[in-house]
Amino acid sequence: MNRGLWAAIACYVMWGLLPLYWKALAHIPAHEILAHRMTWSLGFCLVVLALSGQRTLWKQLRAKPSMLGTYGFTALLLSINWFVYIWATTHGHVLDASLGYFINPLFSVFLGVVVLHEKPRPLQWAAIGIALVGVIWLTIIHGRVPVIALALAGSFGIYGLAKKRSELSSVQGLTLETAVLFVPAAAFLLFQDARGVGSFGHTSVQDGLLLAFSGVVTALPLMFFAMAARRIPLNQLGFLQFIAPILQFSLGIIAFGETLSSNRLVGYVVIWIALTIFVFDNIRGTKRYHRGKAHGVA
Secondary structure, three states: OOHHHHHHHHHHHHHHHHHHHHHOOOOOOHHHHHHHHHHHHHHHHHHHHHHHOOOOHHHHHHHOOOHHHHHHHHHHHHHHHHHHHHHHHHOOOHHHHHHHHHHHHHHHHHHHHHOOOOOOOHHHHHHHHHHHHHHHHHHHHHOOOOHHHHHHHHHHHHHHHHHOOOOOOHHHHHHHHHHHHHHHHHHHHHHHHHOOOOOOOOOOHHHHHHHHOHHHHHHHHHHHHHHHHHHOOHHHHHHHOOHHHHHHHHHHHHHOOOOOOHHHHHHHHHHHHHHHHHHHHHHHHHHHHHHHHHOOOO
């Protein structure tokens, strides 16, 4: 098994098991965990940036200041995604969070159609339509729109779309994004500490270590993802991404005791059927592409 495949598996397993990490901090407000995640992520990114020899980031930013606006927008999307995920995990909504990441690849296809004017294949259209039926069903039985799932799928889908045209490497981009988030996050934490309501250094040693290492558990899987994306085919990467929501879903049921009614399960099954069609079509499309390329058609 090549390094890219191992990197992809490591990345998605880390994301899939992340609810265990945030659950251990459930007694700390989600917005405070988010601020620590933003703050400590920058420190880790700067270390990796220095070790990787990619030290031209600040020169590139001076040469093209408009990049700050682009990465400021992606940083905002990341902060929304991180906050919703942390809040969902610490408030007993891990199943809703997993649903968001099951929906995400289909939402990305939808964005490709609307924004990039891409033309999905018939089976991709079918997958989007079936997934929409599942979301509508969940909305009906709940009496409300599945906001957590749609917020996670939407924020990460738009983030991926914005990053599609990014000019920096993954490490440089994440460093700039966390640098944008650092100032407000650090200011908030200092304000909390001055008011005597901050958690860092005022609760247990375990809490302090978990908050400090939140930067590592944030940035490390993103870096593994970047490594995998460069080394293995996109269809393999797309298929493996379902490791994360499957693990999250399993944790929600087994570890956290969340309930899944039969009516709610119907909605999940419909979305899983849509994903199965989507993955099948992707694999078939990739095989056709390689056959065509081998015969000089592509």
